[in-house]
Amino acid sequence: MPHIYRCALELMEPTFFSSREVSAIYQTEPLIGNYALAYAFGFCQAPYRTAGSPRYREDLGGLNQRGLYVTPATIQGAPRFTVGEFNAQTDTYWYAMGNNLLVTRPDGAWAEGAMGAWYIIERPGEKGRKLGVENRPQHGRIRYLALGNVALCYVISEQDITIPRYIRLGKFMSKARVTAEPVAFELVHAENVTIGFLLNPADLPAELAMTFWDTINVPPTPLIKNLRCSGACYRIDRDRYLPARMAFGV
Amino acid sequence: MSIIDRYSAHLPATYSNSPQGRFVSLLLVRKVESEAIFRTEGSGEPLNREFVFAGRQHREGQPPIPRIVISKRKQTAVERRTGRELLRRYNLLKGKNDRVCTLNTNTPCEWCVDCMLYGYAAGGGGSQRSRVITDDAFSLHSAETITGQRQFNALFDSSTMYDRDTGKRSTSINTDEYIRPESLFIDIETLKDVTPDELRYTLGNLFRSARYGAISSRIGKIENILAGVVFSDCELFSNLELTQTVFDVLGDGKDLDFPLHPSQAERAVREATTGLLRDLPGRFVALSEEEVNDLRREIVALYSDESALESMLRQMTASYGPRA
Numbered sequence: 001m002p003h004i005y006r007c008a009l010e011l012m013e014p015t016f017f018s019s020r021e022v023s024a025i026y027q028t029e030p031l032i033g034n035y036a037l038a039y040a041f042g043f044c045q046a047p048y049r050t051a052g053s054p055r056y057r058e059d060l061g062g063l064n065q066r067g068l069y070v071t072p073a074t075i076q077g078a079p080r081f082t083v084g085e086f087n088a089q090t091d092t093y094w095y096a097m098g099n100n101l102l103v104t105r106p107d108g109a110w111a112e113g114a115m116g117a118w119y120i121i122e123r124p125g126e127k128g129r130k131l132g133v134e135n136r137p138q139h140g141r142i143r144y145l146a147l148g149n150v151a152l153c154y155v156i157s158e159q160d161i162t163i164p165r166y167i168r169l170g171k172f173m174s175k176a177r178v179t180a181e182p183v184a185f186e187l188v189h190a191e192n193v194t195i196g197f198l199l200n201p202a203d204l205p206a207e208l209a210m211t212f213w214d215t216i217n218v219p220p221t222p223l224i225k226n227l228r229c230s231g232a233c234y235r236i237d238r239d240r241y242l243p244a245r246m247a248f249g250v
Numbered sequence: 251m252s253i254i255d256r257y258s259a260h261l262p263a264t265y266s267n268s269p270q271g272r273f274v275s276l277l278l279v280r281k282v283e284s285e286a287i288f289r290t291e292g293s294g295e296p297l298n299r300e301f302v303f304a305g306r307q308h309r310e311g312q313p314p315i316p317r318i319v320i321s322k323r324k325q326t327a328v329e330r331r332t333g334r335e336l337l338r339r340y341n342l343l344k345g346k347n348d349r350v351c352t353l354n355t356n357t358p359c360e361w362c363v364d365c366m367l368y369g370y371a372a373g374g375g376g377s378q379r380s381r382v383i384t385d386d387a388f389s390l391h392s393a394e395t396i397t398g399q400r401q402f403n404a405l406f407d408s409s410t411m412y413d414r415d416t417g418k419r420s421t422s423i424n425t426d427e428y429i430r431p432e433s434l435f436i437d438i439e440t441l442k443d444v445t446p447d448e449l450r451y452t453l454g455n456l457f458r459s460a461r462y463g464a465i466s467s468r469i470g471k472i473e474n475i476l477a478g479v480v481f482s483d484c485e486l487f488s489n490l491e492l493t494q495t496v497f498d499v500l501g502d503g504k505d506l507d508f509p510l511h512p513s514q515a516e517r518a519v520r521e522a523t524t525g526l527l528r529d530l531p532g533r534f535v536a537l538s539e540e541e542v543n544d545l546r547r548e549i550v551a552l553y554s555d556e557s558a559l560e561s562m563l564r565q566m567t568a569s570y571g572p573r574a
Contacts, residue, residue: 012385012488012489012490012491013322013385013386013488013489013490014386042271045268045269046269046379047267047268047269048267048268048269048378048379048381048443049267049376049377049378049379050376050377050379051376052375052376052377084290084291084298084321085290085291085292086290086323088353088354089327089353089354090352090353090354090355091331091334091352091353092352102354102355103355104352104355106349106350134356136356136371138354147300147302147386147490148302162531164484164485164531165484165485165529165530165531165532166484166485166486166487166488167485168383168485172322172323173380173383174322174385175385175485175488175489177487177488177491
């Protein structure tokens with residue numbers, strides 16, 4: 001039988017995941033995905049320098065071999081948000097905020113904006129070199145999960161492990177305090193039980209009979225909640241069920 | 251023997267791409283030396299605030315207080331630029347496709363000390379995670395105690411609000427909320443897997459950065475006081491807990507005197523840290539007050555010796571290997 005830990009994450013700072021991007025508004029959905037948590041808890045490590053594509057298969061696959069799994073975290077009570085504006089700044093004295101472009105110019109050259117585009121001009125009279133735009137945010141608004149939100153997740157591990165007291169979450173590495181406690185449970189065959197908290201549908205065992213659920217579309221995988229299902233479950237706290245044999249579906 | 255050499259066993263000797271969980275936490279008291287403004291919404295908008303409990307030992311039913319927040323990115327934004335000025339002086343910001351390494355213009359060189367330590371994300375060319383991690387810093391006092399209002403207006407060349415040539419009146423008149431001088435912010439800067447030289451460089455940037463927040467060509471002067479240094483194998487407590495514990499150490503549930511001498515806050519940070527570290531599920535070493543002072547002197551000496559500094563920066567740049 002594995003060990004199951006209930007982990008309460010208390011956000012100590014505004015926390016940002018880009019779950020949804022609508023024009024210049026970057027929104028955090030009120031949840032924390034379990035891939036993010038696997039890295040945040042230090043169960044697997046992302047290298048400091050990456051080539052750009054995620055390493056879920058290598059990193060999370062390794063956790064499956066170790067019999068280590070973490071569920072997504074569900075915000076307790078009504079989620080609270082804060083909103084802040086951001087803008088990128090360069091480190092030159094002169095710059096211009098172009099359309100999807102932060103313009104700087106080399107020493108001795110001149111920059112001119114015309115018809116919404118920017119040109120770098122080296123010699124008087126020439127049309128100049130046109131600067132390309134960049135498809136990345138230079139300014140906008142961020143909706144963060146506010147300080148003080150509490151989210152709950154479960155860690156299921158073959159081995160007895162120590163859960164870190166503090167972890168960092170999201171794009172800005174915001175600090176969160178973790179209170180982890182082992183929970184007592186029994187393995188049961190559950191009939192038509194509802195699981196209120198968030199689960200990752202890609203990680204559920206094939207033999208779990210799923211009747212209906214609510215889908216939340218977020219990258220990198222959609223999550224589900226209020227799942228009604230039958231099958232092998234761990235029963236914790238009398239009326240809480242956790243599907244047995246969950247593993248990262250990578 | 252220098253302090254950093256003495257503790258170099260707690261640091262990796264060279265940069266490695268795989269995290270090793272070696273943490274250095276710099277415990278700071280940031281002292282506001284002039285007026286300062288930290289906001290995200292632009293001119294005339296209020297300062298950033300969070301409603302939090304004053305202390306950790308808050309009594310039931312005690313309302314939270316508003317604290318002013320210096321957001322995390324407004325800290326590194328300044329400090330990394332301080333370091334980049336130095337790298338630029340020694341021509342250590344590399345070029346890529348005939349454009350020199352410039353922040354936020356999608357032209358990171360991916361190889362200078364700044365790129366390697368503070369990180370970058372390039373469009374399509376991979377990314378480097380930052381090993382200098384900042385947290386939102388909270389004011390020790392409540393926002394009401396440390397803020398004031400200032401009205402500003404923009405004058406024409408005639409030094410009046412009336413432009414005689416066009417007959418226009420200036421519409422630029424508004425009120426800014428500002429943080430009063432001698433306000434204190436309690437802050438931890440976390441360095442992860444940094445080499446001894448990277449630690450020296452980061453500390454240098456901290457001690458040499460002096461202007462933060464809005465209108466930093468006029469206001470926003472800040473002195474960074476190093477109150478403590480902790481080497482550990484895991485993350486320490488949060489800024490919020492540290493600030494609240496410092497509040498408890500200094501007062502008995504009532505708001506604190508203002509202004510408060512920074513040395514009192516420094517002492518309280520050390521005392522609070524000792525208490526909070528008892529709860530830490532990991533191994534740690536905290537520097538003594540004397541060692542922290544020696545460390546500061548060490549950095550001052552390094553930065554005043556140009557040849558030593560230049561050779562350190564060149565060595566660091568070379569240590570990341572040949573350009574890919």
